[in-house]
Amino acid sequence: MAADVLSDVLKTVRLTGATYFDVAASAPWAAEQPTREQVLPKILPGAERLISYHAVTEGECWASMVGGEGRRLVEGDIIVFTRGDPHVLSSAPGMRAEPVAPADFDAVAAGPLPFFKTVGGSGAPTARLVCGFLACDARPFNPLLDQLPAIITTSWRESGPSWLGQFIMLARAESGSRRAGAESVLAKLSELLFIETLRRYIESLPAGQTGWLAGLRDPGVGKALSVLHARPARDWTIEELAREVAMSRSVLAERFNHLVGLPPMQYLAAWRMQLAAGLLNGGGNVASVAAEVGYASEAGFSRAFKKIVGVPPSAWRG
Numbered sequence: 001m002a003a004d005v006l007s008d009v010l011k012t013v014r015l016t017g018a019t020y021f022d023v024a025a026s027a028p029w030a031a032e033q034p035t036r037e038q039v040l041p042k043i044l045p046g047a048e049r050l051i052s053y054h055a056v057t058e059g060e061c062w063a064s065m066v067g068g069e070g071r072r073l074v075e076g077d078i079i080v081f082t083r084g085d086p087h088v089l090s091s092a093p094g095m096r097a098e099p100v101a102p103a104d105f106d107a108v109a110a111g112p113l114p115f116f117k118t119v120g121g122s123g124a125p126t127a128r129l130v131c132g133f134l135a136c137d138a139r140p141f142n143p144l145l146d147q148l149p150a151i152i153t154t155s156w157r158e159s160g161p162s163w164l165g166q167f168i169m170l171a172r173a174e175s176g177s178r179r180a181g182a183e184s185v186l187a188k189l190s191e192l193l194f195i196e197t198l199r200r201y202i203e204s205l206p207a208g209q210t211g212w213l214a215g216l217r218d219p220g221v222g223k224a225l226s227v228l229h230a231r232p233a234r235d236w237t238i239e240e241l242a243r244e245v246a247m248s249r250s251v252l253a254e255r256f257n258h259l260v261g262l263p264p265m266q267y268l269a270a271w272r273m274q275l276a277a278g279l280l281n282g283g284g285n286v287a288s289v290a291a292e293v294g295y296a297s298e299a300g301f302s303r304a305f306k307k308i309v310g311v312p313p314s315a316w317r318g
Contacts, residue, residue, distance in 0.1 A: 006144070010144070012274055013274075015135075016135050017190030024117075024125040025091065025128070025129065040084070049135060049137065050135055053081070056074060056078075056127060064088055065151065076155045082151070083150050141274040152201050156168065224256060228241070229271070237265075286298055
């Protein structure tokens with residue numbers, strides 16, 4: 001059976017929705033996010049990668065990375081900071097604010113979600129936003145997030161009614177209802193919003209784009225990735241993989257390396273270590289994990305794991 005590679009990666013890197021904000025902002029206003037190192041321990045201890053998103057549900061605002069060029073956002077726009085870099089949202093371009101104090105996230109994390117916040121002046125809101133965080137693993141091998149740009153923008157207005165708009169409207173309804181289970185619903189909606197944004201980004205890539213996401217969209221390389229993800233423990237050779245996807249060995253090797261940035265077998269080795277890391281985190285012993293990801297010997301697996309990950313499996317489990 002062919003694998004849904006994007007879903008496979010998102011599942012393996014443990015994408016998780018976290019803190020959720022419902023914001024009403026009145027001009028003049030500005031809000032600034034601190035560094036990911038300050039935010040992550042407060043909202044998702046143990047996570048490695050922070051993703052921030054903001055969806056404008058009413059009015060308009062400006063958004064930029066600290067020191068970067070501002071982008072005007074209007075109702076229906078969504079901006080995703082895929083690396084959780086410090087950034088500013090404001091009523092006008094070029095504004096700055098004191099970053100949200102890390103201690104403030106303690107109060108947010110301790111209370112029920114969503115967290116309602118008002119910023120700016122005392123007049124009527126000029127913008128309303130749905131804001132949140134997601135987190136995922138960055139190591140040992142995350143082929144998706146390593147190649148995303150720092151900022152992705154999209155809009156649910158671009159092609160009429162869409163899942164994105166429905167996610168946001170459902171999130172606002174859920175945040176207003178205060179029903180039991182709201183936190184879990186909002187976390188899952190954050191994940192769905194991010195995945196739909198990713199799908200739109202993949203579909204918008206230009207024809208000459210390279211990278212893992214471009215490989216995912218390519219008919220031949222995409223099929224090869226799907227086959228490898230469906231049967232990662234198989235003792236693949238480049239010849240067998242080429243036959244499986246109905247391509248010549250040389251064409252597959254060249255196209256795969258050009259788009260993904262790694263030869264197929266090197267990609268497979270790295271992906272096996274990503275799977276192994278998750279199994280080790282889940283309590284699997286080294287011998288059983290080695291067998292599950294396609295290694296005939298524990299010693300061979302341990303050598304490969306240390307070479308790719310940098311530490312032996314026993315230390316990773318530690």
